[in-house]
Structures are given as C-alpha cells and as structure tokens.
Amino acid sequence: MGEIHELAPLPQRTLDGWHRFVASGDRDLLASLLSEHIVFRSPFVQSPIPGRPATLLVLTTVVQIFENFRYHRSFIAGSHDVALEFSANIGKWQLKGIDLIKFNDAGEMLEFEVMVRPIKALAALGEEMGNRIGPQLSQLKQAAGVLR
Template identity: 80%
Template sequence: MSEALAPSPRQTLAGWHAFVATGNAGLLTPLLSEHIVFRSPFVQSPIPGRTATLLVLTTVVQIFENFRYHREFVAGTHDAALEFSANIGKWQLKGIDLIQFDDDGKMVEFEVMVRPIKALQALGEEMGNRIGPELMRLKAASAAP
C-alpha cells in the first residue's frame, strides 16, 4: 500500500513548485520552518536556519537553467523526494531534493544531492562566487553561543 503525503505537506509542496516556477522569495519564506536544516552537497555540516536556507535556495534557482522536476517519491506522510534535472552552462546535471515536513507542513529539513561531479563542481563554484562569504557568516552566527 502506498502512502500519500499529508495535506499540509502537500500544500507546502505546491507552494514550493510555485516558488521554483517564479523565483519569488516571498512564496518560499512561509514554507520554511524557522529552524530548518539545509544539507548541501558541498559541505559536510548542515546549514541551519531559515535565513541561510532562503539564501541558498533563492540563489540556486537563479543559477539553474532548464530546471525541471521529473518524478516525486513519497515516504510516509511527511517526507518527499523530488528528482530534477538542470543545466549550469555546458554541464547537465541530475539531482534529488529530499524534503522533510513538520506536522504544520513546514519544511524542516531540505537535502540536495547532485551528479555528476563536474556539474556539482560548476554549481559549487557559482554558488561560492555569489553567496560564499555571506553563507559562511550565517553559518558562523548560528554556531555562536
């Protein structure tokens, strides 16, 4: 028996697709828990907090070209995986967004996996050029006591 995503996470996922289609950060902010954890394919430690996650996700939608989702997988009522493809310059990539939702439907964990390595490197370089210092500052601030 396959399980369906609960109604609140399903509504959030619809909002996510609207954000991806438009790049409008105003659509994304209410979908994210204040304490969301973002797991990047570039760094080992998670990136905590809504501000840093907003920075990453609003930047990446500007970098990806020909972005499209292909399939959605649901595990339980609060977890989804979205398979996507995109281009970064000459590199074509495939990836998976793993999203966990809380009972209110807010995203509490967002993990990205990307392949092949050349496309991941191109993405990492572009992200670093655009937001590297600001992201490091946000990570440091969240780690401070």
C-alpha cells in the same frame, strides 16, 4: 509491500507552494514554506546548515543559477517526506539531482537535502554558488554556530 503513500494535507500544500516558488523565484513565498528551525544539507559541505536565513539565501540563489530546471518524478515516503528528482544545466554541464524534503506537523519544510551528480556539474554549481553568496553564507553559518 505495495503500499501507496501520500503526503498529509499540510505538507502537500507546502509542496505545491514549493513548485510555485521554483516557477516564480518569489523569496517571500519560499520564506512562508520554511520552518524557522529548518536544516539545509548541501552537497558541498558535511555539516548541515541550520536556519531559515541561510536556507532562503541558498535556495533563492540556486533557482537563479539553474537553467532548464525541471522535476521528473516524486517519491513519497510516509506522510511527511518526499524526494523530488530533477535535472538542470549549469553552463555546458547537464546535471541530475534529488531534493529530499521532510515536513513538520504544521506542514513547514523542516529538512531540505540536495544531492547532485555528476561531479563536474556539482563543481560548477559550487563555484557559481561560492562566487555569488560565499561570504554571506559563511556569515550566516557562523551566526548559527556552524564552523564548517
């Protein structure tokens, strides 16, 4: 109890890069942070979405949709896991969320899970994501062998 955790140096460097990506929307920067084997867990679907192409598509789209996006707090668990609390707007909806990120030993993002509340803001996000990338994401999931 009372332990202070900090990320290992390589995950910390990746997390710094993530914050630069959020500020810039630079797709190439984001690609350099993701493991080839990354798994994305969406608040909309039960099955994880594997692979760098799908994660790139989702995350580069989300940063375009969110308005007034900002991180508030970071929670570090061990040397390779972080939770980031955020808020944003989608149209009239104010939302809060958490990004749960697990890093591999090389410092790359290996798992990225998003949780969002309230349900009406989540529904607005889902609708906007579906309008923008629904068909592309379905193709990437099928290519990765994920049916739902």
